[in-house]
Amino acid sequence: DTGVSQDPRHKITKRGQNVTFRCDPISEHNRLYWYRQTLGQGPEFLTYFQNEAQLEKSRLLSDRFSAERPKGSFSTLEIQRTEQGDSAMYLCASSPSGGITDTQYFGPGTRLTVL
Amino acid sequence: RKEVEQDPGPFNVPEGATVAFNCTYSNSASQSFFWYRQDCRKEPKLLMSVYSSGNEDGRFTAQLNRASQYISLLIRDSKLSDSATYLCVVTRKGSGAGSYQLTFGKGTKLSVIP
Numbered sequence: 064d065t066g067v068s069q070d071p072r073h074k075i076t077k078r079g080q081n082v083t084f085r086c087d088p089i090s091e092h093n094r095l096y097w098y099r100q101t102l103g104q105g106p107e108f109l110t111y112f113q114n115e116a117q118l119e120k121s122r123l124l125s126d127r128f129s130a131e132r133p134k135g136s137f138s139t140l141e142i143q144r145t146e147q148g149d150s151a152m153y154l155c156a157s158s159p160s161g162g163i164t165d166t167q168y169f170g171p172g173t174r175l176t177v178l
Numbered sequence: 179r180k181e182v183e184q185d186p187g188p189f190n191v192p193e194g195a196t197v198a199f200n201c202t203y204s205n206s207a208s209q210s211f212f213w214y215r216q217d218c219r220k221e222p223k224l225l226m227s228v229y230s231s232g233n234e235d236g237r238f239t240a241q242l243n244r245a246s247q248y249i250s251l252l253i254r255d256s257k258l259s260d261s262a263t264y265l266c267v268v269t270r271k272g273s274g275a276g277s278y279q280l281t282f283g284k285g286t287k288l289s290v291i292p
Binding site: 096 | 182267272
């Protein structure tokens with residue numbers, strides 16, 4: 064399967080713990096996005112990378128959230144000192160640099176439950 | 179006002195019915211328009227792009243009216259497998275170079291009943 068992959072698919076953690084999620088985009092895509100989706104809502108944009116550069120961050124991305132894409136390939140999203148309100152599906156998407164650049168392809172998501 | 183608003187649903191329709199979803203968006207700078215489909219507890223998947231000239235893909239027809247900032251999706255001859263949540267999506271350029279932010283509606287749930 065050459066689509067976007069995410070790991071883990073599910074994560075249950077206790078409040079106050081740190082968690083880290085990984086996203087592997089489609090190999091030729093240099094643009095990578097993170098979204099968060101809560102129950103009954105559409106996904107909401109969190110942050111955007113072009114290659115290794117983080118070029119945009121939403122105001123939803125509090126200081127407890129940090130994202131990296133060190134070599135311009137896979138990306139990680141870390142949440143420190145998790146809170147119950149962080150429980151959501153975290154989705155990663157990627158898009159190519161040319162052609163229809165705003166068509167984004169989503170990974171299966173990581174479902175986070177904070178107890 | 180939310181940037182993208184959709185019919186709240188849910189829509190419960192019998193097999194074979196025609197169903198229409200509507201969506202409005204508030205940002206006139208929006209550049210591209212899509213319908214995504216999301217199955218329960220799965221990721222959104224692109225269903226089709228939406229153009230002002232209208233476009234059709236089998237039983238699905240999408241239409242965009244830029245003047246009234248309105249997007250529609252028509253599904254003809256509904257199948258059980260069409261049961262899902264349909265998300266209206268608009269994009270605009272973000273502040274980062276090459277960034278295109280997707281803004282999603284809340285989605286409309288469709289249940290096709292035998």
